[in-house]
Amino acid sequence: MGKVKNLLRGYHYPIEVYSENQRKGGFTQLSLDLSSKCNYRCDWCFNSDILGKDSEDLLSLKEKKCLLEQSIKLGAKTLVIPGTGEPTLDKDFYPLIEYAHELGLTTVVYSNLTGNLDKNLIKKLFENDVSVGVKFDSNCSEYFEKRYHANKKDFHKFFENLQYLSEIYSQSYNPDREVHRVAFNSVLTHENKESLSDLGSWGKGFWAPLFIRPVKPVTWASKNPELWKRLGNKTGGDFPDQELVELAEKHNTLFSPSSTLENHCAIYSFGLTVKNNGDIQICPDHHESRGYFGNVRDVDLKEVMKKLNSQRKIQPGYCVMLPDVKH
Ligand SMILES: C[S@@+](CC[C@H](N)C(=O)[O-])C[C@H]1O[C@@H](n2cnc3c(N)ncnc32)[C@H](O)[C@@H]1O
Ligand code: SF4
Secondary structure (H helix, E strand, O other), X not given: OOOOOOEEOOOOOOHHHHHHHHHOOOOOEEEEOOOOOOOOOOOOOOOOOOOOOOOOOOOOHHHHHHHHHHHHHOOOOEEEEOOOOOHHHOOOHXXXXXXXXXXXXXXXXXXXXXXXOOHHHHHHHXXXXXXXXXXXXXXXXXXXXXXXXXXXXXXXXXXXXXXXXXXXHHHHOOOOOOEEOEEEEEEEOOOOHHHHHHXXXXXXXXXXXXXXXXXXXXXXXXXXXXXXXXXXXXXXOOOOOHHHHHHXXXXXXXXXOOEOOOOOEHHHHHEEEEOOOOEXXXXXXXXXXXXXXXXXXXXXXXXXXXXXXXXXXXXXXXXXXXXXXXX
């Protein structure tokens, strides 16, 4: 992988900050999921099994605010909202980012831009120090309908909100700086690989880096092996085809949309991941470890961090979701 040039604000700290927090038994990123409501049903979604199926014991806004306060005491500088669904659809989303900003945290949110967002709400994101990872895999309306099962209007809403994002966030753009507040976050499949250069041009036009990752075979792939062959591995093997891995590397400056300058996944390596009911797991997409580290409602976070830190493999380019693929 070439020299890393682009970072998303929220993952831009010097490595010493991450290491020092870890040495003290704390963490730098708090990754917190909101409800799993989503207006899409992407064929390969990491969360396809749990979308729209929340338990009744979701953390309340008060509990989430309390978790932010506790996290700051353990060194946290960034609140990451990776989204079990589309985070902007959650009723607590806006109050939470406002509170995070009041406490001095930077927020990073991943969004499909077609949830609860419009020009004024995008201004709110900007004013509350929120960086946005935009789901952007294709500029074809057919792809939105076929692969996201999106409503026809969503394609237009996406480009309208992208335009607002560009206008509002361009105030933060500094051509000499390599820390961005907007990034494009793309999943590469055999069906959208031809549009990569288009996405790259959009990125340049919108002064946003493009983070591309080959589609990962999570639970959806074993349930639909034909789809996995069509999208990720033509012979049905366990990893995305090498062609996709190489294409992603060629167009990418980082291996994940949460990379540090040294190419660590900041959330996995230096974070604490809390699901929407308080369960702790090793990274936002690693559902097998859900609850293995307890639940924030009844554990001491310092004890959890001891256990987590003793089990994590801290190595640049390492992804716990695809441990055998070299990034
Ligand atoms: C789980 S979604 C949640 C936030 C928001 N709804 C969105 O789509 O951006 C976060 C990101 O996970 C990534 N993702 C989901 N399933 C994936 C898969 N099977 N392989 C690789 N990336 C995936 C997509 O890049 C998506 O943008
Ligand atoms: S928009 Fe995001 S959360 Fe919703 S189905 Fe697609 S990848 Fe999953």
